[in-house]
Amino acid sequence: MAERIILEEKANKVVFREGDVIVKEYVPSHPKEGVFNEAHIHACVEDSGLPIPKILSVGPKNGGWALTIEYVEGKTLEQLLTEDPEHAQEYLERLVDIQLEIGSCHVPKLRNTLSKMEEVIKSLAEIDEPTRYELLQRLHGMVRHTKLCHGDLVPSNVIIREDGSWSVIDWAHATSGNAGADAAITYLKFSLEHPELADAYLQTFCDKAGMALSYVQKWMPLVAAAQLARHKEGEKALLEQWISVVEYQ
Template sequence: MDAAAIGALIGVGRVAEVFAHGADVLKLYRDPGAKPQAFREAAALALVEAAGLPTPRVLGVGEFGGRWGLVMSRAPGPSFGDALLADPAQLPRYLAALVGVHERIHRAAGSGLARLKTRLAAALERAEGLDAATRADLGDRLAALPDGDRLCHGDFHPMNVSGPPEAPVVVDWLDATVVRRRPICPDLAAAPARPPRRPSPRPRSPPPRPTWCAAPHSRPGCPSLPRHASPRTCRTRPRRCWRWPTAPADGILCAAPTRD
């Protein structure tokens, strides 16, 4: 496709950039070899759109200037994250909208998408630093988990939800998979909100430590210190145990204060 159709940069993500494309947008992956990712996200968008969820409409997939991407309808802005940064007082409205749209996603069927267990198994095989026994044990635990048929976005956060709270649009569906939806524990759902913690009292400053004689450790018996039971076997002697007396070179005993 014509690279001249790429407009101004309007969004930056970890693996892709979003450009204006007339009245629509063009999401271009940074990796020139991301053709599979472009088609996978386009397919996920088509499936999610068919489920009636609020997402951009995929309009095409192609190569633009050596990079693969997909053309989509433009989601209304700003993102929930940007809106909250500009006005944190609106958190209750946006949080309620996030919870509502997230619940809608998990109620929808994920037919046609890859299973999350399959995706995790592949990631486990690619993971570095695991010995064979650990890798096999984790693989067995993953395989024992139950399968499901519910839709999971895979990267749901305020920066991937745009528009007003009354009409949110969810973007960035590259990691969408099929999962098992687990109900919230009834006891947890019915539990009252935890009250905010009171700030802990400011810790008191420790009393000043006495200044001990700087002479080399010589012999036990300084009258200003309590008697040490085993001075020559004291393990803290190299750190100047307070029970280990010191004497200066002229033989005068240490005048350090007595400690209880």
């Protein structure tokens, strides 16, 4: 049997490699529906023809549920940014090019970004009623698009193979919707994990997409509210700051 190499360990799952497959094993308390939903979204995106690894199985493992996915040989953009920080701008450009290529696809079977966000904002216990009202007003003012949005396009989810070709993993949050929202999510993640690169990312995205900075900014309180629902330690202060902008903008 192939050696097991642990790649990531989080409270709700462990990700490991075993030969030419990746196993994403969730803890028993993680909802079965969430794991099957991730597999469903991933399978829908596979049909788009984008170069993503195939889901091979969903099955029971150690009392919980696990996804088995093809292993992609290469380095993540996260690794490349760490190993070779002088070329950070080139890696940001690569990330944006990939994001725009993803956004040129349509996977209409996926939930729309606007309806998913509306559901999350309505159920968010952490925000007060006036803020919820402002957020929903803003959401309702957005035009509904149907571009494929990854929903968590961060450098650790992009793999570059030795021949330079790319692959993208972690499709659990993908929706059909607005590229500006997807860019706002990536910008938010940069602000949390690589603040020194956040503004350069946003500028690169707006330049390449031909999108006004103010349009991406409109999404920021909305994506921050959606991220708040994931209850990640250490993110709360920044997210609340982003959300509060909705009240005076």
